[in-house]
Amino acid sequence: MGIRRGRSGGRSAMRLALCSRFGRWWRIRVAESLAGILNSRHLAACMPWAAMGGCLVTSDGGLWEEFAVHARAAGADALRQPTLATAAGQIAEFAEGLPVAATSVVSRAVAGLDIENDVHTSPALDWYGLAAAGIVSAPLLVAETGSTLLLDDSLEDRAVSMLASKLIIVSNVGRLVPTLHEAGEWLDSLPHTPAYAVFMTGPSRTADIERSLSIGVQGPSQILIVAVGNDSDR
């Protein structure tokens, strides 16, 4: 797995300017270290949504299969694993050794761990989004459409799912709802309206030139959804 080098000249200058503009990023070396950090001990820290309140309506059985079919139909890959640790191999394979940017929620789970985040040795995140991967967490999965709900607020956090070309979305099987209707009810029932919420379904796409489908216009071109937990979590 080779490390992509930043492109020369103007692009590097731009990248530096951008890094300073968006502040500090967590950069994680993938492969073995990623497998190490993604273990179930830190799962709760990755997904603090129970504390958000609101009324979550889920229904019994069959939802994961429905979700996975629709997510795949939209062009994302969907995995279910008992813990993040058991999914780590597949996540690392998906990330292909690219530098990984994480949202602050995910980073907090990562922060206490002994991981390498050396800005000098790992290549900076490419703001042109051609080389980097990102990892975010989703508080809700919608079976009807295969969508994931992301609630990231700050620019740094939003930028992960906006600019990375490969995106990993982690969530919990217990956060599956049947349709958009229940998702809307949950959002309406929250004590505080999230400043930003996005239902993301598959990779960024366009058909604006002769209706020919192209993947990866502005956002990610590949998406891996990892839902952890067993049915007993529901």
Add this chain to the structure above:
Amino acid sequence: MKPFEMKPFQERYQESLADKMISRSLLAFQRDWQLSRQVAIQRAEQETGKSFSELRGDLAATKRSVRAEWDERIDQFVTMARGAGAKVVRCGTGEEAVRYIIDLCRRRGVTLVVKGKSMASEEIELNRHLHAAGITPVETDLGEWILQLASQSPSHLVMPAIHMPRHQVAELLSRTLGRLFDPDDIPSMVRAARVELRDAFLSAGVGLTGANALVAQTGSILLVCNEGNNRMCVALPPIHVVVAGIEKLVPTTRDALEQVRLLTASATGQHITTYVNLVAGPRPGQEQHIVLVDNGRRDMAADPRYVDALSCIRCGACANVCPPYQVVGGHGFGHIYTGPIGLVITPFHHALDDAAGPQALCVTCGACSTVCPADIPLAEQLLSLRSDVVTRPKSHRLRRVIFAAFRRRRLVAMLVKIGAVASLPFRRRSGLQIPLMRRHTKWRTPPVLPFRSARQLLRNRPARPAVAQTEITGKTVAVLLQCVSDRLRPHVAVSTVELLQAAGALVETPTQQHCCGLPAFDGGDWRSARKMAEQTITTFEGHDLIVTPAPSCVVMVHEYRKLFEDSPEWLRRAARLADRTQDLISCLLGPARLPEGSLATGEPITICIDRFCQSTNVLRLGHRTENLVRHLTDAVVATLAENEVCCGFGGSTSFLAPEVSQQILQRKLRCIAETRASVVLSDNPGCVLHIGAGAVAAQLQVEALHPAEFLADRLHRVQRLAK
């Protein structure tokens, strides 16, 4: 890159006709869209356990409920949005909105604005004004970006650059970006946009978006997109500006998400777009300004004829089923807003004159109303619009004179006779060959004008013997001949009478009858239409069952309520007539139903059946003609593709915009030719004449008949065989 300037309608129309790629790509798109929409709607029906009509009824009800307490909802939204940290301004006109945005840019020293796709900003012509103020707007939706580089306007609400083929895009990008693009490598063009636009996203001072919905309860805006450009416009620049019409309000997040389901299914046949963003206030460290635009919306709400157009969610479905739109695209069929809904709202956001040209292309087939996810009565609104256009002072005088003449039954009878004599030198076996009228006749050979009208042929004609006992045996049935069959295709009316007699009816054809008023109504001259309606009502007042071979007349009789809104007495009489009037096919399937196979001749024949668009879209008659033919005869009915799409006759349209009518007819004729049938049936006499005339001009070996003619012919054969 020069800002876009709107050309006059005639110029746009001619350019659109000249560009063959437009109709070709739109035809392919409309056909694909039909299929994917159907799948997406079916899935929405399954997920919700509701039918499409219930779903759209719900959406319309939500939008109506908001309008019922509009001010309160706007106040609620403003309060919540301010609470979330946004600055909200209400603008009465487009100019006010433009001024606010330009002032904001100037105050903050912004010279570059990135824009997500927003029809509201197109409506107020924001780009042109920004350019004039020295501020550069950059469209970031791929299609809009390409159009901006080409100095064009969107031709479709959802697929803005659908009219532009890949080689033109490649040329444009090669010219603009200074390196060569391969027209067959679309992904490389998309990648170029990604790189070019990322610089703009990261250096712009303002990100400007529209809104698909404004959620009153939370003060959030809902934005859908597939490319991901919208969320970048929202988040990356230090200032986020939202421009939205006040009709976009919905009560709750749930309502907004319910709307997404219908929006995406209707727009692109997707179950959901890649991104559905809910934005409540600015991100940390950002400013957010929400510009709420009225610009004619309250005037629309005050006009009961057009108020429902405020429920529009800008999905573009109405354009995706519109036959004239398929021919000329949005630049011809629309102003800034395009397609059927665009025509309806243009007088409010822009001017009635701006809608005058394109509305003449509407064939009044009513397909738009059937797919609208917000249940907007677009077909009715388009007729009201036409009437508004035609009755503008000092306009369409000739048309009004023509309809005033057409009102007179004897004058029309005389003119047809004069025409029949005058056209004698041009008679050929297949029809009339008239020089000097090439624009109208080279694709549609006019039929030979008959010397004798149906009423003359029917006078003193002995009744046909009854074939069997039916519900109408021994009863009196009045036949509304319809002006077209009476004067131009008497055989249809005669056949109708024969079939009813075969069912045992005593048939009367009141001689005072003339025209139900449909041509004038469709043509926008409602004064003449009303005169003809009054005459028709009076003529048929004494009859209990009125049957007509023309479903268009049945549709018209039901439309009378619009003509008599100010007269309860006429309304009552019109309603009585509507209750007792039936189209021939329904009558033959209902009270005049003959035993199964009673017109079977044993001679093999393959036919195909075109459904008159208004029978399908307005009267919802569906498979009736097929059912009747299968019930009575042994003819093989071949499947006709697109049998519910208009044939392009469209009354006045085929005379005022013959090029559009011609292309729609050719689409129909191609489908007919594919069936290899020797006969095509259409249940509307006008369409029979239109399709027949086109088939002759195209030298197609197919005969266009009205079902009455076909069935009467079977009847004659059966009775001959019996002897």
